[in-house]
Amino acid sequence: MATYYSEEHEWLAVDGDTATLGITKHAAEQLGEVVFVEQQEVGDEFEKDGEIGVIESVKAASELYAPVDGEITEVNEALADNPGALNDDPEGEAWIYKIKIADAAQLEDLMDEAGYKAFIG
Amino acid sequence: MHPYTGLSNRRYSGSQVDRNRCKIDSVGQTDGNAFETDRYEKVSKMTEIRRTPLYGLHVELGGKMVDFAGWEMPVQYPLGIMGEHKQCREKAALFDVSHMGQVILRGENVGEKLEALCPQAYATLKEGKARYGFFTNAEGGIMDDLIVSNAGDHYFVVVNAALRHQDIPHMRANLDGVEVTEIFDRALVAVQGPKAEDVVGALCPAARDLKFMETTIADILGVECRISRLGYTGEDGYEISIPEDKAIEITRAFLAHEDCEPAGLGARDSLRLEAGLCLYGNDIDQTTSPVEASLGWAMQKRRKEEGGFPGAERVQRELAEGPARKLVGIKPDGRAPARQGVEVQCLEGNTIGQITSGSFGPTVGGPVAMGYVSAGHGEPGEKVNLIIRGKAQPAQIVALPFVKQNYKR
Numbered sequence: 001m002a003t004y005y006s007e008e009h010e011w012l013a014v015d016g017d018t019a020t021l022g023i024t025k026h027a028a029e030q031l032g033e034v035v036f037v038e039q040q041e042v043g044d045e046f047e048k049d050g051e052i053g054v055i056e057s058v059k060a061a062s063e064l065y066a067p068v069d070g071e072i073t074e075v076n077e078a079l080a081d082n083p084g085a086l087n088d089d090p091e092g093e094a095w096i097y098k099i100k101i102a103d104a105a106q107l108e109d110l111m112d113e114a115g116y117k118a119f120i121g
Numbered sequence: 122m123h124p125y126t127g128l129s130n131r132r133y134s135g136s137q138v139d140r141n142r143c144k145i146d147s148v149g150q151t152d153g154n155a156f157e158t159d160r161y162e163k164v165s166k167m168t169e170i171r172r173t174p175l176y177g178l179h180v181e182l183g184g185k186m187v188d189f190a191g192w193e194m195p196v197q198y199p200l201g202i203m204g205e206h207k208q209c210r211e212k213a214a215l216f217d218v219s220h221m222g223q224v225i226l227r228g229e230n231v232g233e234k235l236e237a238l239c240p241q242a243y244a245t246l247k248e249g250k251a252r253y254g255f256f257t258n259a260e261g262g263i264m265d266d267l268i269v270s271n272a273g274d275h276y277f278v279v280v281n282a283a284l285r286h287q288d289i290p291h292m293r294a295n296l297d298g299v300e301v302t303e304i305f306d307r308a309l310v311a312v313q314g315p316k317a318e319d320v321v322g323a324l325c326p327a328a329r330d331l332k333f334m335e336t337t338i339a340d341i342l343g344v345e346c347r348i349s350r351l352g353y354t355g356e357d358g359y360e361i362s363i364p365e366d367k368a369i370e371i372t373r374a375f376l377a378h379e380d381c382e383p384a385g386l387g388a389r390d391s392l393r394l395e396a397g398l399c400l401y402g403n404d405i406d407q408t409t410s411p412v413e414a415s416l417g418w419a420m421q422k423r424r425k426e427e428g429g430f431p432g433a434e435r436v437q438r439e440l441a442e443g444p445a446r447k448l449v450g451i452k453p454d455g456r457a458p459a460r461q462g463v464e465v466q467c468l469e470g471n472t473i474g475q476i477t478s479g480s481f482g483p484t485v486g487g488p489v490a491m492g493y494v495s496a497g498h499g500e501p502g503e504k505v506n507l508i509i510r511g512k513a514q515p516a517q518i519v520a521l522p523f524v525k526q527n528y529k530r
Contacts, residue, residue, distance in 0.1 A: 008122050023122060030124035032387075033203045035481040036456045036488075038510070054510065055122065056458050058202045058481045059387055062122045083456075 004107055005116035006067040011091060017104065018073065021097045023055065023064070026120050028090040032057040037079045037086065039096065045071045048106055053096060055086065064096065068106040074098035173219035174308040174365035175372055182383050190283035192220035195385040205384035206391050206483040209354055210524070213314035214384035215375055221309055222285035223362060224292070226276040228299035235269060235276070238295055240411060240430045242421035246271045251334045251349050253419050255411065256291060261432025261439075262407040263414065264291065266399065270336045270349060277336070277347065279309070279360070281401050308368035313358030313392075315527065316380040321348070321359050324374055328359060333528040341371050350529065354389070355396025355522060357529045394489055395482045397450060397521030403461055404448060404477040404491055412439035413493065415448045415521070446474060446493040450501075450521040457509050458488040459516065464508040465492055473498045476507065482523055489523045490516075 004012045009027035013020045028034070036056040046052050046066040053064035076095050079085060085094040101107070111119060170193045179186065184195030194217065197205060208214045228234075232243040241254035248271050256264035265284040270277040280288040285303070292301045312321050322329040327339040328348050336349035347362040363371050375381050390400070399405045405414045410432070417425075417440070424430065428437055439445075453459050463476040479490030494505070501520045506513040 009124055010122065023124070027122060027124040032197065033201055036458060038457065056481070058206075058391060058483070059196075061458070061460060062124055064122050080456075 003113060004067070004110035005113065005119075006065070006110055007119065008065045008067070009120075010064065010067050012067050012107075012110065014101065014107065017101050019068075019070075019099050019101055020095045021067070021099055022095040023086065023090050024116070024120075025090050028087050031055060031062060031086075032059065034083045034086040037083045037096070039075050039079065040072055042072050042075055045102075055083075067110055068099075069102035070099040071102070072097050073100050171220070173217055174368040175217045175219060175310070178369050178372060179217065179383075184383070184385060187386070189386055190220065190281075192282055194220060195383070197385040197387045198383050200382055200384075202385070202387035202391065203483045205382065205388035208382045209314045209356060209384055209388060209392055210484050211315065212380040212382075213312055213316040213320045213358075213378070214354075214388065215320075215372065215381055216311040216313065216384055216389055217308070217372075218311050218360065219308040219368075220282035222278075222280040222282065222288060223304040223307060223309060224278040224280065224289065225302045225304060226278060226292070226296065226299050227274070227302070228296070231276045231296070231299055232271065234296045234299055236424065236429065238291070238430065239267075239269075240420040240424045240433070240436060241269070242424050243269055243271075243276075245423075248273045249335055249337060251336050251351055255405075255416070255419070256288065257411070257430055257432045257436070258407055259431050260407075261410045261435030263401070263405045263409055263411060263416075264288070264407060266401055266405065268349075268351065270347075272336065272338075272347070277362075283402065304362075306365050308363045308365055308372075309360060310363060310368070310372055310375070311352050311354075311358060311360045312375055312381065313352045313354040313356045314380075315357060316378075317356070317358040318529070320375055320378040320381045321361070323378060324371070331359075333357070333530045342367065342374060344371065346371070353396075353398055354392040355398065355524055355526045356392070357527055390478075391480050391483060394478050394480055394491065395484055395522065395524040396526055397491070397523065399448070399491075400478055409448075409493075410435055410439055410444065412436055413444040413446050413448060443496055446495050447499045448477070448491060448493055449499045450519040450523060451476065451479075451490040451492055451505070451507070452485075452517050452519045452523070453488045453490065453507060454515040454517065456487065457514055459490045459507045459509055459514070463490075463492075465494055465516075466506045466508060466513065467498060468504055468506065470506075473505070484524050491521070494518070 001015045009024045038054040050066045052066045179195045183199045187196045235243040239254045251270040255266040267280045325341045331350040344367045352358040459479040465474040474494035476492035482489035503518040507516045
């Protein structure tokens with residue numbers, strides 16, 4: 001199992017051809033208090049860089065972009081009632097989707113933890 | 122995702138104004154003519170962004186600084202927008218509003234002359250009183266909103282930061298025989314909330330005697346300040362004009378009170394929205410009339426009847442016949458905030474208007490919005506749909522404000 005990071009501030013914990021997806025702690029800090037999360041549904045397919053959700057803070061809406069091609073296999077329903085969890089534990093309990101990865105080769109375009117840390121400075 | 126959106130220039134620059142097609146080119150840019158004597162210009166020439174006398178304190182307090190109408194201002198402090206918002210509703214919050222334009226008007230019959238530019242009764246504004254108002258244009262649109270105070274031997278006017286370079290020349294050109302002086306050497310600090318009287322009164326007992334919309338001169342820590350009991354949060358509170366060299370010292374003294382915390386532009390916006398107060402560039406602009414903006418309360422009876430201000434014909438016609446559209450409160454049923462630009466539809470599916478301000482209301486505990494709806498719509502209780510990212514979300518028209526105003530009358 002390895003965790004990858006995107007330039008759009010998502011993390012992807014990969015286990016075989018499945019993965020858990022969320023936003024990074026850095027992104028959550030920058031967003032401020034999250035008040036609403038719009039998620040897609042199980043079975044929805046998506047392409048890399050496609051929009052797969054929206055996260056809204058008090059001030060603004062930010063789109064969530066897919067880091068790879070894939071399909072949603074599970075949605076973290078708890079976020080609908082408790083969007084603030086994204087501020088408390090964005091890299092743990094407040095995961096957003098579980099997905100099936102369509103093309104594992106796309107993972108090579110993502111960063112590892114050290115790379116992401118350097119990316120956000 | 123682009124998590125910086127809410128805290129970046131995009132949201133807080135003058136683009137709000139530009140987007141609404143005001144006749145202002147690049148708000149926030151340094152306008153050499155209007156600002157040639159601007160003493161706040163103590164900043165990097167590369168960015169041409171201004172800083173208020175409190176800049177150093179904002180940074181020290183951990184303020185997250187953004188470009189707002191050409192000024193480097195704190196959008197929030199470590200407490201966060203929600204915490205700062207609640208602080209203001211429950212105790213007291215302190216805002217730096219020094220970016221707003223402070224102007225002194227001196228001359229004969231200044232109040233009467235202002236009536237030629239504004240639909241307010243400024244000729245009869247008593248000494249020591251302040252009154253909300255606006256400049257109208259020839260078509261009856263709103264050029265800017267402002268507060269005018271009768272300070273006895275002069276009038277004190279506060280205008281929006283982004284429109285200083287429009288308003289100052291406007292007053293100079295149209296207030297014959299009036300000396301128009303823009304103040305560059307004073308900070309403006311707002312202390313707002315139910316504990317504001319305790320916070321300000323502890324340093325300035327005279328502040329306790331003021332009622333809502335009253336103004337006076339009083340000493341704070343031995344320095345002469347102008348103290349006005351007003352604000353733009355829906356709460357009791359004060360705006361205090363302080364000489365710049367004492368601004369940090371006095372602000373620190375307010376913040377030393379256990380019930381007072383600093384708050385930024387983010388909380389200021391959610392507070393004024395819950396209080397049903399218009400933001401220039403969002404809810405009102407050159408195209409919206411005061412009647413459309415539901416600002417009839419801010420125009421006094423005599424002025425509505427007599428006219429004699431720019432665009433009076435439209436304003437009087439709309440007062441008599443009703444406006445083509447009207448600003449109303451809109452409460453989404455669900456949790457998704459409806460932002461500026463969201464389309465409002467009636468249940469039959471026809472477009473009836475647009476959201477002009479929308480956010481999450483921390484005191485309401487859910488999304489709140491304001492927007493225009495066309496004539497025949499807009500009664501409280503009417504059900505509508507908001508088209509958010511292509512999907513219809515149910516909402517309801519509600520009476521403004523969302524949160525009861527808490528002024529000390």
